[in-house]
Amino acid sequence: MATKTKKAETKSFADDPINKSLSKDDKIDLLRQMVRVRRFEQIALTEYQNDKMGGFLHLYIGQESVACGTISILGEHDHVITAYRDHGHALNVGMGMNECMAELFGKATGCSKGKGGSMHYFAPDKNYWGGHGIVAGQTPLGAGLAYGVKYLGQKGSCLCYLGDGAINQGAFHESLNLAELWDLPVIYVIENNGYSMGTSQERSSAHPKAGLALRAEGYGMAWDQINGVDLYEVRAKTKKALDRAHNESKPTLLEIFTYRHKGHSIADANADKYRTKEEIQRYMQEHDPITNFKEVLITEGIIEEADYKNLVKEATKEAMEAVKFADESPYPDVSEITDDVYWEVDNNTEAGRTGKHFFH
Amino acid sequence: MTRKISFRDALKEGLDEELAHDDNVVIIGEEVAQYNGAYKVTEGLWKKWGDKRVVDAPISEAGFIGMGIGASMLGIRPVMELMFYSFAYVAFDQMMNNAATCRYMSGGLINVPIVVRGPANGGTSVGATHSHTPENIFANMPGLKVVSPSNAYDAKGLIKTAIRDNDPVYFMESTVLYGQEWEVPENSDLEDGELLIPLGKADIKREGTDISLIGHGRAVITSLEAAKILEEEHGISAEVVDLRSIRPLDEDTILDSVRKTHRAIYIEENKPFCGVGAQIASTIQERVFDYLDAPVLRITSVDAPAIYSPPVEKEQLPTAADIVEKTLSIC
Numbered sequence: 001m002a003t004k005t006k007k008a009e010t011k012s013f014a015d016d017p018i019n020k021s022l023s024k025d026d027k028i029d030l031l032r033q034m035v036r037v038r039r040f041e042q043i044a045l046t047e048y049q050n051d052k053m054g055g056f057l058h059l060y061i062g063q064e065s066v067a068c069g070t071i072s073i074l075g076e077h078d079h080v081i082t083a084y085r086d087h088g089h090a091l092n093v094g095m096g097m098n099e100c101m102a103e104l105f106g107k108a109t110g111c112s113k114g115k116g117g118s119m120h121y122f123a124p125d126k127n128y129w130g131g132h133g134i135v136a137g138q139t140p141l142g143a144g145l146a147y148g149v150k151y152l153g154q155k156g157s158c159l160c161y162l163g164d165g166a167i168n169q170g171a172f173h174e175s176l177n178l179a180e181l182w183d184l185p186v187i188y189v190i191e192n193n194g195y196s197m198g199t200s201q202e203r204s205s206a207h208p209k210a211g212l213a214l215r216a217e218g219y220g221m222a223w224d225q226i227n228g229v230d231l232y233e234v235r236a237k238t239k240k241a242l243d244r245a246h247n248e249s250k251p252t253l254l255e256i257f258t259y260r261h262k263g264h265s266i267a268d269a270n271a272d273k274y275r276t277k278e279e280i281q282r283y284m285q286e287h288d289p290i291t292n293f294k295e296v297l298i299t300e301g302i303i304e305e306a307d308y309k310n311l312v313k314e315a316t317k318e319a320m321e322a323v324k325f326a327d328e329s330p331y332p333d334v335s336e337i338t339d340d341v342y343w344e345v346d347n348n349t350e351a352g353r354t355g356k357h358f359f360h
Numbered sequence: 361m362t363r364k365i366s367f368r369d370a371l372k373e374g375l376d377e378e379l380a381h382d383d384n385v386v387i388i389g390e391e392v393a394q395y396n397g398a399y400k401v402t403e404g405l406w407k408k409w410g411d412k413r414v415v416d417a418p419i420s421e422a423g424f425i426g427m428g429i430g431a432s433m434l435g436i437r438p439v440m441e442l443m444f445y446s447f448a449y450v451a452f453d454q455m456m457n458n459a460a461t462c463r464y465m466s467g468g469l470i471n472v473p474i475v476v477r478g479p480a481n482g483g484t485s486v487g488a489t490h491s492h493t494p495e496n497i498f499a500n501m502p503g504l505k506v507v508s509p510s511n512a513y514d515a516k517g518l519i520k521t522a523i524r525d526n527d528p529v530y531f532m533e534s535t536v537l538y539g540q541e542w543e544v545p546e547n548s549d550l551e552d553g554e555l556l557i558p559l560g561k562a563d564i565k566r567e568g569t570d571i572s573l574i575g576h577g578r579a580v581i582t583s584l585e586a587a588k589i590l591e592e593e594h595g596i597s598a599e600v601v602d603l604r605s606i607r608p609l610d611e612d613t614i615l616d617s618v619r620k621t622h623r624a625i626y627i628e629e630n631k632p633f634c635g636v637g638a639q640i641a642s643t644i645q646e647r648v649f650d651y652l653d654a655p656v657l658r659i660t661s662v663d664a665p666a667i668y669s670p671p672v673e674k675e676q677l678p679t680a681a682d683i684v685e686k687t688l689s690i691c
Contacts, residue, residue: 079434081430110467111467112465112466112467112469113467113468114467115464115465115466115467116464116465116466116467120465120466122462122465122466122467122469122470123469124433124466124469124470125469129430129433129470130462130465130466131465132458133457134453134457137426137453137454137457137458138458139426140422140423140424140425140426140427140429140430140454140458141426141427141429141430141433141458142430143423143426143427143430144426144427144428144429144430144431144432144433144434145430145431145433145434146430147427147430147431147436148430148431148432148433148434148435148436149434151384151386151412151431151436152434152435152436158430170422171422171423171426171453171454174420174422174423174424174426175423175426175427177418177420177423178417178418178420178423178424178427181418338502339468340463340464340466340467340468341463341464341502341503342463342503342505342527343463343468343471343473343526343527344525344526344527346468347526349526350558351521351525351526351558351559351560354558354559354560354561354608354610355558355559355560355561355605355607355608355609355610355611356560356608356609356610356611357502357560357607357608358502359609359639
């Protein structure tokens with residue numbers, strides 16, 4: 001199984017108003033964001049192998065254009081929620097490498113104080129609501145964030161990301177029904193990397209050739225398919241969905257074709273067994289969104305190869321500093337295990353002081 | 361004289377008052393609006409408050425409960441009705457994973473001020489699938505609060521507090537009690553102008569000296585019937601302790617009662633294995649062992665799925681006769 005990414009047809013999408021309005025610096029920033037995500041994760045992988053963290057590490061390498069492109073067009077009342085492959089979204093909403101790396105290391109200075117780990121990054125001050133570990137478990141929450149935006153009378157939306165493996169979960173279909181039934185301004189973004197863990201789409205989903213986004217038809221919902229290799233296309237087509245959410249309070253289902261270079265997680269020992277080495281190589285060499293956008297910017301005369309190398313160098317330095325920060329940070333104290341369980345207890349309210357909340 | 365109203369109407373008053381108290385309170389559930397509630401708890405509220413505040417949901421518990429959890433993270437206060445608490449299992453991932461752990465996994469950056477309420481009881485001949493009593497299951501999960509009122513007064517005061525609470529509260533009722541009436545004062549007769557009962561405060565429903573009959577939900581009413589029989593026919597003075605809220609738990613009131621009576625039985629309509637009574641019995645033996653004159657006993661439903669057969673199901677649940685018999689075995 002190969003996914004449906006293809007080389008960028010940048011010409012048309014570069015001319016889309018949302019891309020036309022980008023300054024040279026804006027474009028360099030977009031490339032920088034993708035490079036930051038990649039270097040953060042490559043260095044996190046090294047630290048994982050150095051035994052600095054436990055559990056899972058689901059890498060986003062190869063998919064960077066999806067989070068970068070979609071999040072780059074969001075405004076004040078637009079919210080983001082995703083599944084466990086969440087580092088790219090976190091850095092794109094503006095979370096720092098320090099708190100993200102420290103979270104991987106299980107440190108008290110982590111974004112979730114070391115209580116969430118790789119799969120559970122949160123930053124509500126940046127409209128970022130996780131980081132969720134159960135496949136499709138976040139999809140009703142995404143509908144709820146959109147419901148909240150609408151209830152509060154705001155012109156906003158929720159971008160709710162899910163993998164292609166999540167589309168067969170009941171919670172997702174219930175969410176689609178509610179979103180269309182109640183005109184919720186939610187945009188479901190299927191990051192279709194072709195594999196639900198080690199199972200290809202042919203072996204997991206009915207009618208995969210027609211495209212997964214077509215399932216929206218069953219709910220009368222608008223949908224679109226996007227070549228994830230092309231950052232301009234991601235931005236242009238997501239903008240249409242965002243306008244639909246903002247102006248009509250209607251949902252959209254987007255399917256963005258992408259590819260993960262690494263396994264499902266670091267624990268995926270078969271990453272090059274259920275996919276051929278040739279397939280992986282082909283995607284890395286010909287369909288990489290960072291290489292692609294770098295070439296676009298070189299062609300546009302905005303950067304030279306040396307500028308790109310400089311971006312990589314800067315991102316590497318930032319990630320290495322984050323490793324140092326994480327290394328030097330303390331672990332949470334054992335006494336803090338029971339903090340952050342109940343709001344009323346944490347805030348020492350009368351309700352929090354009444355009755356016994358913990359039974360250890 | 362204080363007026364008497366039904367458990368159902370007390371809940372409705374509580375919901376109505378909280379809809380007025382906070383614009384962000386929204387009632388969502390199957391048949392709660394235009395149908396007026398499957399058990400009529402929300403009767404009239406849609407007509408009074410309109411489409412935005414009282415919302416009919418499709419039969420889609422994982423979807424709409426999860427949606428409510430998401431909305432609550434933005435400060436909405438959804439009060440979700442499960443037509444039966446048995447349907448919580450359809451929404452289990454949302455109720456157990458998302459509602460309970462979002463705060464924790466975000467290091468305390470998020471809170472989920474949601475209420476999920478509905479009937480959790482057997483005794484109505486609807487078979488095993490519709491008769492679950494999952495208070496012990498949800499109370500097992502740190503991050504969740506579980507409330508189970510036994511009467512109309514408590515139901516009103518607790519539902520109002522639950523809605524104002526900033527943590528997820530799972531509120532379990534009994535359809536058998538919905539039509540029964542209790543004294544519930546008008547707000548104008550209350551010093552504070554409204555009825556709010558804190559979570560985590562048990563209530564002595566009847567004072568006694570010889571044995572503590574401790575329970576939650578409808579089992580408290582059954583215990584009160586038993587206490588009357590014990591006094592009238594056996595000269596035994598039973599104290600009846602109503603937990604009201606299971607988590608947070610008022611251990612002090614339980615332990616004080618046992619220190620006084622030296623004997624305790626926990627009564628609940630749940631099944632015995634790892635039930636609420638198991639937790640309470642463990643606490644009693646650990647904390648006031650020296651005060652005990654007899655083993656702590658438990659009375660639960662007979663340990664099988666809820667049987668359909670109407671007269672037999674009545675025997676599956678704890679009866680006043682069961683409580684009297686067990687009391688006599690240790691008094």
